[in-house]
Amino acid sequence: xxxxxxxxxxxxxxxxxxxxxxxxxxxxxxxxxxxxxxxxxxxxxxxxxxxxxxxxxxxxxxxxxxxxxxxxxxxxxxxxxxxxxxxxxxxxxxxxxxxxxxxxxxxxxxxxxxxxxxxxxxxxxxxxxxxxxxxxxxxxxxxxxxxxxxxxxxxxxxxxxxxxxxxxxxxxxxxxxxxxxxxxxxxxxxxxxxxxxxxxxxxxxxxxxxxxxxxxxxxxxxxxxxxxxxxxxxxxxxxxxxxxxxxxxxxxxxxxxxxxxxxxxxxxxxxxxxxxxxxxxxxxxxxxxxxxxxxxxxxxxxxxxxxxxxxxxxxxxxxxxxxxxx
Numbered sequence: 001x002x003x004x005x006x007x008x009x010x011x012x013x014x015x016x017x018x019x020x021x022x023x024x025x026x027x028x029x030x031x032x033x034x035x036x037x038x039x040x041x042x043x044x045x046x047x048x049x050x051x052x053x054x055x056x057x058x059x060x061x062x063x064x065x066x067x068x069x070x071x072x073x074x075x076x077x078x079x080x081x082x083x084x085x086x087x088x089x090x091x092x093x094x095x096x097x098x099x100x101x102x103x104x105x106x107x108x109x110x111x112x113x114x115x116x117x118x119x120x121x122x123x124x125x126x127x128x129x130x131x132x133x134x135x136x137x138x139x140x141x142x143x144x145x146x147x148x149x150x151x152x153x154x155x156x157x158x159x160x161x162x163x164x165x166x167x168x169x170x171x172x173x174x175x176x177x178x179x180x181x182x183x184x185x186x187x188x189x190x191x192x193x194x195x196x197x198x199x200x201x202x203x204x205x206x207x208x209x210x211x212x213x214x215x216x217x218x219x220x221x222x223x224x225x226x227x228x229x230x231x232x233x234x235x236x237x238x239x240x241x242x243x244x245x246x247x248x249x250x251x252x253x254x255x256x257x258x259x260x261x262x263x264x265x266x267x268x269x270x271x272x273x274x275x276x277x278x279x280x281x282x283x284x285x286x287x288x289x290x291x292x293x294x295x296x297x298x299x300x301x302x303x304x305x306x307x308x309x310x311x312x313x314x315x316x317x318x319x320x321x322x323x324x325x326x
Contacts, residue, residue: 030293035153056103143190192285222255
């Protein structure tokens with residue numbers, strides 16, 4: 001990781017920005033929006049609540065990650081906020097707990113199905129940071145967390161439960177409709193997480209190559225023509241033959257941007273698996289989340305949402321110059 005904000009003189013606000021990796025939050029917003037788009041639903045109040053819950057739970061995971069890794073970071077990353085003494089371990093743990101509570105509260109406001117998915121997401125985040133991170137299940141758990149984040153947006157957009165508190169038909173159909181997009185996002189996340197395990201030491205050619213293969217497969221999938229609107233799932237904003245052609249072109253274009261953003265640094269890391277290039281590959285994989293989410297939204301028929309998600313990319317790059325996303 002680049003120590004762009006590492007140092008005691010960055011101030012308390014800078015220390016918290018580094019702990020929470022604020023430049024990476026721009027890659028979270030698109031999860032919920034892509035989830036809503038997979039149903040052909042325009043973002044609304046419930047989607048905003050789901051996105052807010054996602055942001056809180058993501059930042060909770062960042063704080064908890066550094067708390068759990070404080071001893072390891074004291075050796076490998078002494079410039080991080082906790083080992084450098086800029087933030088105390090109890091403060092980081094309290095932030096993780098408070099952000100988790102806030103995320104679940106927002107998910108509850110979006111409806112019971114959203115709270116159920118949000119609870120599963122929170123449990124996955126805490127299990128990953130405290131138990132699974134350094135096990136073979138770690139990348140799978142991280143991929144599952146991203147998939148659940150997209151499903152959180154889908155369940156919120158699908159609407160409230162039916163009479164008697166039972167899950168409504170729209171919610172069930174919504175989750176099923178969002179599963180392919182969730183699986184794609186989860187696969188990319190698992191691949192990047194696998195590479196990140198070597199970002200402080202480097203030395204692996206196989207891991208970047210495997211992630212590069214996943215990137216190629218996802219990029220090829222995004223270039224395929226989206227399926228026609230399915231019965232029982234609300235039609236997207238861009239319907240009809242012309243709309244499907246336009247969303248295919250946009251999804252394919254954003255898929256190409258995704259593949260280039262993630263693939264180029266992965267190839268460099270495979271050719272020269274140094275810590276610096278491995279870190280760049282991880283950073284590229286994180287940044288590639290934005291065009292991936294945009295492509296998934298476009299495949300759902302929400303071209304405006306896709307372009308709005310892509311508008312976050314310049315902001316992410318600007319903040320990343322000051323606060324590393326890894």
